[in-house]
Amino acid sequence: MQTAVVRLLDGATPRADARRNVERLVTAARAAVDEVGTAVTAHEIARRAGVGIGTFYRRVPSRDALLEAVLAGAIDEMIELARGARAADDAWPAFCSFAEDYVRLRATSCGLNEALAGAGGLALSDRIGELRNEFRRLVRRLQATGALREGLTNRDVAFALAGVVPQTRTLGLTAGPAQWRTTLRIVLDGVRA
Incomplete structure (x- = not known):
């Protein structure tokens, strides 16, 4: 998971809580991609990660970028x-x-x-x-x-x-x-x- 997080952060050094949110999004995206496939929505990933859709888009560049990293x-x-x-x-x-x-x-x-x-x-x-x-x-x-x-x-x-x-x-x-x-x-x- 660390590699996917690093890809998404692209060299940035966010606060610890922001990094945890990215890690939760990556974990949720991995599970959703396994179960649902590449048609999974950003809303579904955010829901599984326990974050709002605004946090999703503040922490990852796009749904596609997150799925590609995973x-x-x-x-x-x-x-x-x-x-x-x-x-x-x-x-x-x-x-x-x-x-x-x-x-x-x-x-x-x-x-x-x-x-x-x-x-x-x-x-x-x-x-x-x-x-x-x-x-x-x-x-x-x-x-x-x-x-x-x-x-x-x-x-x-x-x-x-x-x-x-x-x-x-x-x-x-x-x-x-x-x-x-x-x-x-x-x-x-x-x-x-």
Whole structure:
């Protein structure tokens, strides 16, 4: 959360109460983006933070700036997870760990899923491009070590992981809260050499 707060403050040194309000707004925005997605309103974020709409606009430049800071933080986390997996000694277990964290983040945040799909109209394309590049490097490492099924590309693996996040219902069945874990195991078995 600290990174998102720093981005919003842009070098300013506000009073302690103002900083706490920004932190509350960031926390509320993160929860709202996870639950509602990028369509969440400034009023909803302010309500969740326990502040008035005037405080919202005094403390953050705009709703979009707040959402971009929150989602950029989540994407940065994914980038670091990919880098860590790529640097690990054993490529396949590291990739499996990355995949679980990546899918968990996507499965628990409507807004992150929207942002990674290019929806929401937020300025995140540079960060998403950086994540795409790290993901590509990670898949290349899997290919180089022979851990990935032959013929699969980084595009194939990216869509396979994105497809793990379940719909809430299919064929009259309702997905349980951990359905994504089962589906991820099936996908990982399918992409492994």
